[in-house]
Amino acid sequence: MTTTQIPLTQLDTLQTILLSAHELAGKLAPDALTERVLRAFRRIPEPDRDIILTVIERDATWCRIAEQTASETGVSVRPNPHASLYLHIFSNTEPPSEPLRRDKEVIRFEIETFVRLLPLFFQEAVHAQWSAAARELADDIDDDLRGYVRRLAAEVLELIAQPDGQGAGAAR
Numbered sequence: 001m002t003t004t005q006i007p008l009t010q011l012d013t014l015q016t017i018l019l020s021a022h023e024l025a026g027k028l029a030p031d032a033l034t035e036r037v038l039r040a041f042r043r044i045p046e047p048d049r050d051i052i053l054t055v056i057e058r059d060a061t062w063c064r065i066a067e068q069t070a071s072e073t074g075v076s077v078r079p080n081p082h083a084s085l086y087l088h089i090f091s092n093t094e095p096p097s098e099p100l101r102r103d104k105e106v107i108r109f110e111i112e113t114f115v116r117l118l119p120l121f122f123q124e125a126v127h128a129q130w131s132a133a134a135r136e137l138a139d140d141i142d143d144d145l146r147g148y149v150r151r152l153a154a155e156v157l158e159l160i161a162q163p164d165g166q167g168a169g170a171a172r
Helices: 005-028 032-043 046-073 101-121 124-140 143-161
Strands: none
Touching (some): 101 124
């Protein structure tokens, strides 16, 4: 090997290393959404991060399950643009006298979502699962909660008995 070949070989090696590093950096460089997620995650209070990450992981798993079983169940999922990972906690202050507009919208959205899922509850395999889970839950509820369930069931029956959905309990 002559002395003129050594620099070319080292230069070729360096060029190969730099090209590989450039390709690897391109693969590892986060896209704009990943960078946005990281910025948002850094703004979340540190003690909350593990809980929030667990929620995100659970939803990611649920998305994959729904995606893989959609043809059998007819269920697909989409993100809820009104969702919140935080609950409103009122301490040392009086809670608002009326529900917040955001809360009203979220409640309506959740009720609409539940109503759209009702046909799913009556698919044979799903019905067996939810009714078994509901029986277990019913065994564990206290009398106060049992009273709320009865009241809700009565009010729903009253609402759907009216052709226009304006049962007597709707004005409450």
